[in-house]
Amino acid sequence: MKTNYLMLHTITRVVSFIILSFSIFLFFAGHNNPGGGFIGGLMTASALLLLYVSFDIKKIRKVIPFNYPVIIAVGLLITIITGLNSLLFGDPFLTQYFEYYNVPILGEIELTTALPFDLGIYLVVVAIALLIILTIAEDDS
Amino acid sequence: MNNIVLLPVLIPFLVGVILILFRNQLPIQRFVSGVTTLGLVGISAYITYLIYQDGIITLELGNWPAPFGIVLVGDLFASIMVVFASIVAAACLFFAFQTLHPDREKYYFYPFFFFLLTGVNGSFLTGDIFNLFVFFEVMLISSFVLIVMGGTKYQLRESFKYVVISTFGSMFFVIAVALLYSVTGTLNYAHLAERVAEAAQQGQSGILTVIAILFLIVFGLKGALVPLHFWLPNAYFGPPTAIAALLGGLLTKVGVYSIMRTHTLIFTHNQDFTLTIILILAGLTMFFGVIGAVSKFDFKRILAIHIVSQVGYMIMGLGIGTTMAIAGSIYIITHNMIVKTALFLFCGATEKVTGTTNLKKMSGLLKTHPYLGWLFFVAAISLAGIPPLSGFFSKFALVLGGLEAERYFIVFVSLVVGLLTLFSMVKIFMYVFWGSPSLSPEEVKKTKVGKLLIPGIPLVIISILMGILAEPVYLLFEAAANQMLDPSIYINSVIKE
Numbered sequence: 170m171k172t173n174y175l176m177l178h179t180i181t182r183v184v185s186f187i188i189l190s191f192s193i194f195l196f197f198a199g200h201n202n203p204g205g206g207f208i209g210g211l212m213t214a215s216a217l218l219l220l221y222v223s224f225d226i227k228k229i230r231k232v233i234p235f236n237y238p239v240i241i242a243v244g245l246l247i248t249i250i251t252g253l254n255s256l257l258f259g260d261p262f263l264t265q266y267f268e269y270y271n272v273p274i275l276g277e278i279e280l281t282t283a284l285p286f287d288l289g290i291y292l293v294v295v296a297i298a299l300l301i302i303l304t305i306a307e308d309d310s
Numbered sequence: 311m312n313n314i315v316l317l318p319v320l321i322p323f324l325v326g327v328i329l330i331l332f333r334n335q336l337p338i339q340r341f342v343s344g345v346t347t348l349g350l351v352g353i354s355a356y357i358t359y360l361i362y363q364d365g366i367i368t369l370e371l372g373n374w375p376a377p378f379g380i381v382l383v384g385d386l387f388a389s390i391m392v393v394f395a396s397i398v399a400a401a402c403l404f405f406a407f408q409t410l411h412p413d414r415e416k417y418y419f420y421p422f423f424f425f426l427l428t429g430v431n432g433s434f435l436t437g438d439i440f441n442l443f444v445f446f447e448v449m450l451i452s453s454f455v456l457i458v459m460g461g462t463k464y465q466l467r468e469s470f471k472y473v474v475i476s477t478f479g480s481m482f483f484v485i486a487v488a489l490l491y492s493v494t495g496t497l498n499y500a501h502l503a504e505r506v507a508e509a510a511q512q513g514q515s516g517i518l519t520v521i522a523i524l525f526l527i528v529f530g531l532k533g534a535l536v537p538l539h540f541w542l543p544n545a546y547f548g549p550p551t552a553i554a555a556l557l558g559g560l561l562t563k564v565g566v567y568s569i570m571r572t573h574t575l576i577f578t579h580n581q582d583f584t585l586t587i588i589l590i591l592a593g594l595t596m597f598f599g600v601i602g603a604v605s606k607f608d609f610k611r612i613l614a615i616h617i618v619s620q621v622g623y624m625i626m627g628l629g630i631g632t633t634m635a636i637a638g639s640i641y642i643i644t645h646n647m648i649v650k651t652a653l654f655l656f657c658g659a660t661e662k663v664t665g666t667t668n669l670k671k672m673s674g675l676l677k678t679h680p681y682l683g684w685l686f687f688v689a690a691i692s693l694a695g696i697p698p699l700s701g702f703f704s705k706f707a708l709v710l711g712g713l714e715a716e717r718y719f720i721v722f723v724s725l726v727v728g729l730l731t732l733f734s735m736v737k738i739f740m741y742v743f744w745g746s747p748s749l750s751p752e753e754v755k756k757t758k759v760g761k762l763l764i765p766g767i768p769l770v771i772i773s774i775l776m777g778i779l780a781e782p783v784y785l786l787f788e789a790a791a792n793q794m795l796d797p798s799i800y801i802n803s804v805i806k807e
Contacts, residue, residue, distance in 0.1 A: 238333070239330070239331060242328070242331045246328070253320075261371055261372060265372065
């Protein structure tokens with residue numbers, strides 16, 4: 170008998186978007202408020218994982234054709250390069266810089282080197298979480 | 311502030327990350343990693359030179375001042391260790407090019423090789439005990455991957471034990487760090503040294519001694535001191551020789567380094583007790599290690615168990631605690647990294663020729679492969695401590711230091727162990743290289759080992775040079791020992807008033 174997953178699929182489509190957008194909110198909320206790359210990354214991973222669980226690994230793999238090891242490498246590279254750029258100014262590795270700017274619509278925003286650093290961590294966390302889970306999930310098939 | 315001390319940690323990390331992207335392009339991976347390791351040897355030698363000239367180099371990461379932020383501290387001992395770690399890594403890498411199966415190479419061997427190096431160099435250079443834990447983890451996780459790479463049944467079984475034991479050790483490590491933090495309220499080495507001295511005067515000496523022993527257990531587990539060594543011989547027997555040589559040359563030394571660092575810099579409040587414990591452990595370690603080696607009849611296994619025995623010598627110098635003995639300790643650590651790796655590489659070459667590591671199944675290689683035989687011979691007698699090679703002078707400094715400090719019993723044990731070391735090395739030499747050739751001439755022609763010996767030759771040359779140039783080498787190590795025995799130099803260079 171073929172089970173019908175209509176309810177699950179419908180809810181997943183909505184819920185995964187809510188989780189995704191909240192994870193992006195969390196990502197930008199760091200580093201002065203609770204949030205940041207690690208938590209945002211985990212939450213994004215959980216949204217994607219929900220898709221993998223409720224649909225099918227093969228199907229989702231077609232929709233999101235990411236090569237996770239490459240994402241891990243890119244994320245780490247972004248992090249290292251953010252740290253390295255302080256060497257250009259003659260400061261110690263990982264020194265962070267920030268500046269406040271007034272942007273017409275958004276008002277005052279803070280631009281900081283912690284953001285790309287967090288982006289790197291975000292990518293690494295998303296990719297590692299999914300890579301581990303998918304590797305284990307595929308193991309018995 | 312000087313970013314150069316960061317390079318031995320950062321370069322392997324960066325290169326390892328980049329190599330993930332080139333997983334399937336083996337020529338690129340090999341070329342990049344070869345150039346990087348050779349570059350690392352050069353850079354770390356230059357850093358050592360700078361430190362020898364101008365004193366300790368510190369780097370406050372992220373520009374946060376010392377006791378609050380994270381610091382990297384390059385003193386002479388740490389930088390010497392980084393130099394030798396880089397040399398060992400380079401030799402193993404060039405050996406891996408020729409012996410490792412391409413499937414294993416493609417399974418992220420090179421990235422994890424460099425992550426391991428990141429962890430090792432980071433452990434040497436960090437000036438913060440929690441970061442020591444972090445770098446230990448980086449190193450251990452990479453070593454888990456390397457040790458299980460290939461996934462044979464034996465490897466899976468032994469590396470499972472290795473993983474469990476290491477994780478258990480790491481747990482103890484965190485507990486010890488937490489305990490230390492709750493007593494002193496800081497994690498920075500230099501700050502810890504000050505606070506521990508203060509706390510010991512205020513009557514907290516007892517709990518601090520407990521913490522010191524807890525750290526000794528943690529590092530002893532990683533460094534394979536005798537009651538805690540049982541995981542090592544089997545775990546290092548499983549993986550391919552290039553990887554076994556790398557792990558055997560580097561991992562235990564990081565444990566030993568940490569013991570020496572914490573017990574010369576931080577836990578100096580109750581040395582009568584802690585150093586006596588270390589001395590007892592040293593005696594047990596070298597004796598039981600060498601007994602294990604004498605009883606075995608397998609090339610690779612004997613070498614693996616010998617690692618344990620040599621660790622005993624390394625902490626013996628610390629237990630004696632005089633300048634000469636500690637200089638001898640540094641001498642024997644560096645000598646051992648070089649020679650042990652060389653022996654492992656020659657073992658790998660022998661395995662390639664004969665297809666086995668069982669001593670009883672091979673004989674007469676000296677007639678068919680004379681270069682291999684004599685190179686092994688030089689490395690083996692260097693390990694056993696025959697003059698004029700590096701092993702002799704390192705043990706000489708240790709024994710002389712022990713006699714001056716009137717620690718006659720440990721000196722006696724170390725000399726007996728030296729004899730048994732010689733015995734086990736000669737046993738290998740007799741079984742493998744003497745006798746009538748076991749291989750037919752056709753088989754000999756098929757297996758060429760000339761190229762396999764190239765990574766080992768520089769190591770043997772270094773061992774010979776460290777023996778012939780014992781005077782300047784010893785002076786360098788003595789300077790490092792003096793730096794270690796006077797913690798105020800370290801403290802003042804990290805915490806500036």
